[in-house]
Amino acid sequence: MTATTDIPLPQPTELSRPFWEAANEGRLTLQRCDACGHLRWTPQILCTNCLAEPFTWVDVSGRGRLYSYTIVHRAPLAGFEIPYVLAVVELEEGPLMLTRLVDSPIENLAVEAPVEVAFTRASDEINLYTFRLAG
């Protein structure tokens, strides 16, 4: 991702603010249920496994595999510079994450390829959790 100025930036909510604050420090965090230990993404008020409410934000490895991807040639908004790679990453810890791949040559992309979180700074508050092919 090169230009991040003209794309719609995330507006953190009360629920998601800790995630974005961690991202700002270069950490990828997920909610872990205090009752059953289930990790969930995206942020939810209740555990998606056991419906318990208490949870803790925990750092995850930022490593995973490419579940699948697409190279987008027709952007929904002018601010997105084409082509770009929209991807679903299967985190080592389990959850699927919709994200963007950066710094990854298109000819090297392959489903199941190992990936790692890259982070792309978009503003003082927002550090986007992009991914890239792992070296």
Next chain:
Amino acid sequence: MRKVNGARDIAIVGVHATRQQKKSGRTVVSMMMESIRGALDDAGIPLSEVDGYISYIFPAGNGRGFDDGAIAEQFGHPIAMTAQTSGAKAVLLAGAAIRAGIAKVVIIPAAGAQSLAGDMATYTRPTFEFTEWTGSMTPAQYGIMARRHMHEFGTTIEQMAEIAANSHYNASINPQAVRFGDDVQTVERILNGRMIADPLTQPMCSLVNDGASCIVVTSAERAQDCRHPPVWVLGGAAETHGNSYFEAPSLRMLGTRQLMIDGFARAGVRHDDIDIVMCYDHFAHGPIVQFETLGFCEPGEGGAYVPDAIRLDGVHPSSMDGGNLAYSHNMIPYNFKQIEVVNQFRNVVEDLCPGWREGVHTYDRAICRKVRDPKLSVGCGPLTDARHAFTILAKD
């Protein structure tokens, strides 16, 4: 427990589709009211008898919206049952409400006028903090699913192009199709089409156009006095297991296929007995995942099975109208899958056969899109990565 699935007690008795077209300049409400009047006229039931209404709610004039209150106000009489969905799921809900005595005549209108806003749909791009920044959009979401299917099962892009070509071909002999009269998209043209979200080219993506449709559902008793023979709703199934377009798209629907397969058993119907399968060709991979999820083939077999199965003379013809890819995608195209089954059952199928108005078909596939003598069919929709529904429809 009283056995209700498989009984011939609930019927589709009226259907109507307005002209489907690009940039009609018409309002959603105007098209929707035309479709309601058309479907009630088709059924021979006056609006005063309608006491059930199922449709997605959308903004109408002056910010009032078309919610249950606005509908009752507009119709000038009480509405006993309202719900928000469409297509197969709405038909199943209508049947349940009628069986329970909550409503007697349920209408299921659906309308959209999206294309004035541009040639790309906006409704699957939520302004959600974990989606919007990624540049996610509808074809990209399904491009991801298509590629995953290719990886997991060896499905090929040529197989997906064949499925798209079936829809485009059928639209070329359906004068009601939005793409009627355009150059026919062959497999080769589809593969070489403008790339939207790799591997999906433009002819593998749904249309964006205007139009409306409506279905009328009632009891067997009320159906006796209607204008056409009833189309029986024998059963079906519906499931929602996630928040499509907000969450990461995946093939996890295949993990819940037993919920769909159980619907056939409840209705006392075997897959082999089904003629038409009006599946949901929102993108070219869609029918593959859907045939697998419904249990017509095993997960992974759809790529080889579906392209031949869905042809006009195949074992399970589909998208005979041209489908979402080439007939109409008016934002909410679910009803069309039911309507095409009804039209095929009734032998009211507009194509290029000189005698189609009289129900005389040639079965020459250069001009004819009529399926030979269908009696038992499946009508699908909605279908996303996390929502699915179908009905089993029968004629006497």
